[in-house]
Amino acid sequence: MKSRQPVAITTLARYDLQRPDCERAMGSLWEYLDKELTPTMWRTNGAHITACERCHPRMSFDRALLRAVRASDQSTRAPARLRAFLETKREGRA
Numbered sequence: 001m002k003s004r005q006p007v008a009i010t011t012l013a014r015y016d017l018q019r020p021d022c023e024r025a026m027g028s029l030w031e032y033l034d035k036e037l038t039p040t041m042w043r044t045n046g047a048h049i050t051a052c053e054r055c056h057p058r059m060s061f062d063r064a065l066l067r068a069v070r071a072s073d074q075s076t077r078a079p080a081r082l083r084a085f086l087e088t089k090r091e092g093r094a
């Protein structure tokens, strides 16, 4: 009888991003959402994100988050921890 090794969640997450197209698309997701990519990169990443079952949900979540932040009262600054978290995500370090 074989023993089964548990697979760490972090291992699965790393595996997901080992696909070159996913890595590229998710590595510049916030630039994509902010339309800060070149037109060619924006189209290439957009085509991937629209079709990819891994990247599309993440893009939808981050887009909703971005819209919520932008729609919030601009005169109220986000707490320092939230701003730091968003900055980390924006730089692709999360």
Ligand SMILES: [Zn+2]
Pocket (backbone or CB within 6 Å): 021, 022, 023, 025, 048, 049, 052, 053, 054, 055, 056
């Ligand atoms: Zn993908």
